Amino acid sequence: MQRVEPLGLSSLPTETTPLPPVSHSHTWASVGRAALIGAVLLYLAAVLVGPMAALLLETRSLGFGQALAAATSPAALGALWTSLLLVAIAVAANAVVGTCAAIAIVRHRFVGRGLVSALCDLPLAVSPVMIGLAFLLLVGEAGALAPILAAAGVKVVFSFPGLVIATLFVTLPYTVREVAYVLEEIGTSEEEAATTLGASPLQTFWRVTLPNIRVALGYGLLMTIARTLGEFGAVLVLGGSISGQTQTATTFIHDAIEERQLEGAYGMALVLAATSVALLLGLEWAKARRQAAHGKATA
Amino acid sequence: MNLRAEHLSKRFGAFAAVDDVSFEIESGSLVALLGPSGSGKSTILRMLAGLEAPDSGSVWFGAEEATHLHPRARAIGFVFQHYALFRHLTVEQNVAFGLDVRRVPKATAARRARELLRLVGLSGLEGRYPAQLSGGERQRVALARALAPEPRLLLLDEPFAAVDAKVREELRQWLRRLHDEVGVTSIFVTHDQDEAFSISDRVLVVHRGRLEQCGTPAEILDEPATEFVARFVGEVNVFPSVVQGGAAVSGGLRAQLGPEHPPGPARLVVRSYDLKFWREEPGVATVERVVPLGDRVRVHAVVDGAGPIVAQFPRRSSLLRGIERGCRIQVEVTTARTYPPEADNP
Numbered sequence: 001m002q003r004v005e006p007l008g009l010s011s012l013p014t015e016t017t018p019l020p021p022v023s024h025s026h027t028w029a030s031v032g033r034a035a036l037i038g039a040v041l042l043y044l045a046a047v048l049v050g051p052m053a054a055l056l057l058e059t060r061s062l063g064f065g066q067a068l069a070a071a072t073s074p075a076a077l078g079a080l081w082t083s084l085l086l087v088a089i090a091v092a093a094n095a096v097v098g099t100c101a102a103i104a105i106v107r108h109r110f111v112g113r114g115l116v117s118a119l120c121d122l123p124l125a126v127s128p129v130m131i132g133l134a135f136l137l138l139v140g141e142a143g144a145l146a147p148i149l150a151a152a153g154v155k156v157v158f159s160f161p162g163l164v165i166a167t168l169f170v171t172l173p174y175t176v177r178e179v180a181y182v183l184e185e186i187g188t189s190e191e192e193a194a195t196t197l198g199a200s201p202l203q204t205f206w207r208v209t210l211p212n213i214r215v216a217l218g219y220g221l222l223m224t225i226a227r228t229l230g231e232f233g234a235v236l237v238l239g240g241s242i243s244g245q246t247q248t249a250t251t252f253i254h255d256a257i258e259e260r261q262l263e264g265a266y267g268m269a270l271v272l273a274a275t276s277v278a279l280l281l282g283l284e285w286a287k288a289r290r291q292a293a294h295g296k297a298t299a
Numbered sequence: 300m301n302l303r304a305e306h307l308s309k310r311f312g313a314f315a316a317v318d319d320v321s322f323e324i325e326s327g328s329l330v331a332l333l334g335p336s337g338s339g340k341s342t343i344l345r346m347l348a349g350l351e352a353p354d355s356g357s358v359w360f361g362a363e364e365a366t367h368l369h370p371r372a373r374a375i376g377f378v379f380q381h382y383a384l385f386r387h388l389t390v391e392q393n394v395a396f397g398l399d400v401r402r403v404p405k406a407t408a409a410r411r412a413r414e415l416l417r418l419v420g421l422s423g424l425e426g427r428y429p430a431q432l433s434g435g436e437r438q439r440v441a442l443a444r445a446l447a448p449e450p451r452l453l454l455l456d457e458p459f460a461a462v463d464a465k466v467r468e469e470l471r472q473w474l475r476r477l478h479d480e481v482g483v484t485s486i487f488v489t490h491d492q493d494e495a496f497s498i499s500d501r502v503l504v505v506h507r508g509r510l511e512q513c514g515t516p517a518e519i520l521d522e523p524a525t526e527f528v529a530r531f532v533g534e535v536n537v538f539p540s541v542v543q544g545g546a547a548v549s550g551g552l553r554a555q556l557g558p559e560h561p562p563g564p565a566r567l568v569v570r571s572y573d574l575k576f577w578r579e580e581p582g583v584a585t586v587e588r589v590v591p592l593g594d595r596v597r598v599h600a601v602v603d604g605a606g607p608i609v610a611q612f613p614r615r616s617s618l619l620r621g622i623e624r625g626c627r628i629q630v631e632v633t634t635a636r637t638y639p640p641e642a643d644n645p
Contacts (some may be wrong), residue, residue, distance in 0.1 A: 147438040189383035192350055195370045197397035200450060207400070211387040 001229065052273065059266040070256075071267025078244050079252035079270065082160075083229055086167045086248065090228045091221050093168055097218055098175025099213070105176070106183040120176045128170055130235025135165060158240035167235035171227050182216035183209075195220030215287065222283050228270055300361045300484060301326050302347070307356035310623045311619035316342045318508035319356070323354020324486065324501070328404065329478045331495035332488045334505035335531070340488045343505065344454050347486065348377050360451065376445030376483075378455040382437045384429035388415065390440050391425035397448035415443040417475070434462040435470060442474075446481060459494065471498050492532050496520065502514055504528050526638035529568045536574075536608045539640065540567035547637055550582030554632035565637035573634040574610040575618055576600070582627035589624060598622060602630060 059067045070076065086142065104110075105117045123131065139145050139156040149156060185217045194204040232250045239246035241255060249272055256265035302324040309317040317339040324330050332340040336386045345351040349356060349370035357366040365373055381478035385393050392399075398408035416422055419439040429437055438458060445453060457465040458474070475498040489495050495502045496516040504511040504519060504527075512524040530537065540549035545558040548566045554567055576586075576598060583595050587607075588599040596619060598610045608630065614617050622628065 189381065190378045190385055192370075193377065193379060193383040193385075193444075194396070194400070196348055196350070196373075196375060197400060197444065198371045198374075199396075199400040200371065203400050207396070208385055211385075 011020075013014040055266060055269055055273070058262075059270060062263055062266060065138075066263045067267035067270065070261065070264035073273055075243050075247070075254060076264055076268055079247040079249050079268070081248060082163070083249040084163075085160075085229045086163055087225050089164055090167050090171045090224050094171055094175045094224045095217065096220060097172075098224075099179055099217060101176045102183055102213075103209070105186070106180050113270065117180075121173055123170050124173050128166075128231060128233035129237055131169055132166055132234040135162070135190070136239055139165075157238060158242060158246060160239075160240035160246065163235050163246055167228050167231060170231050170234055171224045174227065175217060175224040178216040178220035178223075179213050182213050186212050192193035218283060218286065222279055225279060227274060229275065301359075301451060302484060302486075303359040304347065304564070305342070305359070306514075307346055307353050307355045307358070308344065309339075309346060309351060309353050315508050317346070319352070320505070320508070320510045321356075322503055322510060322513055324484060326484055327482050328484060328500040329475065329498060330486045331499035332486060332505055333492060333495040333502050333531075334467060334490065336490055337509035338505045340490075340505045341456055342508075344456055344486065344488050347452070348375055348454050349373050350377070374448070374451050375518070376448070376450035376453045378438075378441045378445050378453070378458050380457040381461055382429070382441040384437055384440055384444070386429050388428075389425065390421065390427050390432070392428070393440055394443045395444045395634045396444060401448065407503055411447060412443075415447055416440075418446075418480075419443045420473075420600055424532070425480065427551060433466075435466040438462060438470060442477070450483060453483045453485040457488050457490070459489075467494075474498060496532075502550045504531065510604050523568075523636065526566055526641075529570075529636060529638070534571040534609065534611065536569045536571065538567045538605050542635070543635060550602055550606070552602045552608070552630060552632065554635035556635060556637060560637065564640045566640050567635055567637055569608075569610045569632050571597070571609050573632065574608070575631040575633060576610055576612075576622055576628045577618065578626055579620040579629040582629045584628050584630050586622055586624055586626050586628055587621075589622060600628060600630070615629075 004141065065180065101116070101120060105113060105120070126218055133221065137143055139149060139162075143158070148182060154161060189210050191204050194208045199207065229249060231248075232254065234247075235241075235248050236251050236254070239248070239251070241247045241251035241254070253265045253272075254269050256262070302320075305321050307316070307317055307320045319342060320339075332343060333347055334340045344353055346353050349365070349368055353366065357364055359365065360373070370377075385396065388396065393408065394412035395408040398411060399405075403411075413422070416425060419442055421436060421439055421443070424432065424436065429440070429574060432440065433595040435461075438461075442458075455474075460472050462464075462470060471494055474487075478498075487499075496519075499516065502516055502519050503513045506527050512519055512528045514522075519528060520532055523532060526537070529535055538549035538552060540547040540552075540554075541563070542548075542556065542560050542565050544563045545556055547554045547556055547565060549567055552567075554569065576584075579581065584602040586598060586600045590597045590599070590613070592611075594614050595611050596614055596616075598612065598619075600608050601609070602608050626638055
């Protein structure tokens, strides 16, 4: 809107207080930069590289062959298999539930939406051991749901379903958070465009929404996998770490250390570490390939 | 297809975004919804598209009531302010999207997409992704995409707001030509009066959720219906005045109106180019500043008893002779309008 500007306003002299000259030294700037980078590297070395190197060195002094043999014993393979099974279940469940929950929270307005959103974050804030305990009180021998479970003939505590419940609970936030964040960022206009172009809600989801959240979903699932493999407290409390039944990779390591079988502990730890590295590399590769395919387009 | 909106209203909480708006748009015309930001023009457009449901009122596409029709069933094309191109699809896939979701055979859809890209002058960019295009190119892809399913109504939300000034002027003229070529009834939202007046057949001026005036660009420029419209469509001076004997008087300023004007208080609105200044002692005003603006010159003065006034003259105008800072001048109002002195006028 063009309006008549008040007379003389723009002709007012602008009062400027002279600022002191900024002292600017390239030498100091580069020293500061080197100090910052150095500090970060030192910190990373202390908390990440150090322990990993120690693990590698310790395993070497025991002998890689022995560690490998211990990590491929029937009990170890059983524990690893249990962990992988949990990963598969957690990935499948979170891919669907996480996406649906994120869409519900971001795209729809309903009573209790804020509460649902907060509940999705709860597992991040609560100690897994406490979660395990809470479930134990709910579905354990004297728990509130015990009669129903007994009638249905389902055993939850110290059995595989217990592990699944513990895993699903602790991994709930990751896909929801990642996907919800991206949905918020992207906004609704692409989805609205699809609708005005005649796309059904399902077509809009598959052709527009899903491609846009794919990378976020991938990240969320990667963290789900990492969390599933690494979870200890909740699966110990609810599963009981029964060898050959409810022992997972992490509880196997714990039990091996307890029993002074260091080869097994180190071997399994290395297997888990290698899996994590492979997962990270895989995701980086997928991301790079996606970006190459889309030119400058960013996820 | 004629488009009719009847008593459309929409509230967001306590805020009345659109308040009892009715209009009719003739088939095949290009219409601008003009208003300042927050005036409700985009909400009106979104209600026509079905992206927003009106609280009351109705929308008619010809004889068919479309008020509660789902947006995908309206057969409209919508161009979003920030294009909203599908970033994971190529230009051609973007344009073909509206055909693909209707299960048009792939080959037919691709042919039509390429045809439209030729129409909007983007042949050769079929395989690019939106991120690899300039703003103007994205805008044209968005238009081609909206036109691909042959909509009966094309709606454009601030279509040129996100491109730079030079490209904008080009795109405007191009949109007008494209409209004449395709012939689809089109409505675009803009806050830029030049944009509205330079390419549209009719302009709807919207302010605070209400329709202030609806008419051809000439009608709105020459006969602004309200003080708001008068102020919005040009640089104007506004003075509280008293009408008596067919003239409005405000301090030393006097504007001849005609005998039909009833006496009493009124808001006097004078456009900056409907004024004549000449040097005279004692005169009625003092010149404060003379600002050259390319081919025009803007003169700021203060009228005795009325306050600041701004006038514009062509650079070589004889009216500027002798006009300089600090001199006394006589002021003649060549054309003026008066509006009722409403307290809530901006």
